[in-house]
Amino acid sequence: MHSDTNPHLLDKRKTRQGFERAAHTYDANAVLQREIGERLLERLDFIKMQPETVLDLGCGTGAISEHLLKRYKKARIIGVDLAVNMVQKTRQRGGWFRKPQGVCADANHLPFQSQCADMLLSNLMLQWCNDLPAVFGEWVQVLKPNGLLMFATFGPDTLKELRASWGRVDGFTHASQFVDMHDVGDALLQAGFRDPVVDMETITLTYTDVRGLLRDLKGIGANNATQGRNHGLTGKAHLQAFLQAYEYFRQENGLYPATYEVVYGHAWAPMLLPSKLPEKFIPIMRSKS
Structure with a gap:
């Protein structure tokens, strides 16, 4: 997953550009993202916390941040996003x-002091990260002892129809490689989080034509940022071949499905902050009396 030769590794510059361009069209197209965000926030009903500082990581245009303002009326809410234009929307x-508040920053390198936040929320941002253990390792440093991480991301079956259809056309990568739910849990433990709970559900959107799906993805900034993508322009014949391949998935009612595997999770920060550097332990030998 960390080799530069992996075609599914994401180009961060390309990712940022997609979301910068989509800041003004995101809300009109992010129906699924809003729905998943609402389901994620409902889970806070079972969490008895009154946090002082909450970070909304991958805040987008700030829908989650705005909800947190209303839920935690005395808390400082900080939206964090890779795209400046998204941060500006959140601040409004x-x-x-x-x-x-809004901060433009990379999730891998958060510009915050250690143990500064009581809660981290992240709605559909983790799938844009190449190295989950490293990201979680960064996040656990920011949380206070017993702080809460809650997130939603996408699992491997996401956009399986799109990937299979493009697979019949060429050998390029056309979508991110989404991480399995169990690997997400393992990454949380590896980073030092405790008591992780991970579950999933499948949501299927349907479209009257496949171009509608492509417009939605473009409208939210979810462009193909994989290193193995076709770096040239997609010709009309190429696109037509993809649309024809997608016909295989057309339902009896004439609609075209787009599957999303949604992975939800939460975990707690440890009482003792894990060290970023490996510690060396020197055994103490007892002297014989």
């Missing part, structure tokens, strides 16, 4: 008297 949320 809320009322005239209280708005979320």
Whole structure:
């Protein structure tokens, strides 16, 4: 997963560009993202916390941040995103008297002090990270002892129809390689989180034509940022071959499905902050009396 030759590794610059361009079209196309965000936030109903500082990681246009302002009326809410234009949208949320803060930063290198946040939320951002253990290792450093991480991301069956259809056309990569639910749990433990809970559900959207799916993906900024993508332009014949291949998945009612495997998870920060550097232990030998 970390080799430069892996065609599924994501180009961070390309990822950022996609979301910068989509900041003004995101809300009109992010129906699925809003629905998953609402389901994620419902899980907070079972968490008895009154946090002082909450980070919304991968905040997008700030829908989650705005909800957190209303839920935690005394907390400082900070939206974090790789795209400057998304951060600017987040800063406009809320009322005239209280708005979320916005920080443009990489999830792998958060510009915050250790143990500064009580809660981290992340809605559909982790699938844009190449190295989950490294990202979780960064996040656990930011959380206070017993702090909460709650997230939603995509699993391996996401966009399986799109990937299979392109697979019949060429040998390029056309979608991210989504991480299995069990590997997400392992990455949490590896980073030092405790008591991780991970579950999943499948959501299927349907379209009257496949181009509608492509428009939605473009509208939210979810462009193909894999290193193994076709770096040239997709010709009309190439696109037509893809659309024809997608016909295999057309349902009896004439609609075209797009499957999303949604992985939800939460975990708690340890009481003792894990060290970023490996520690050396020197055994103490007892002297014989």
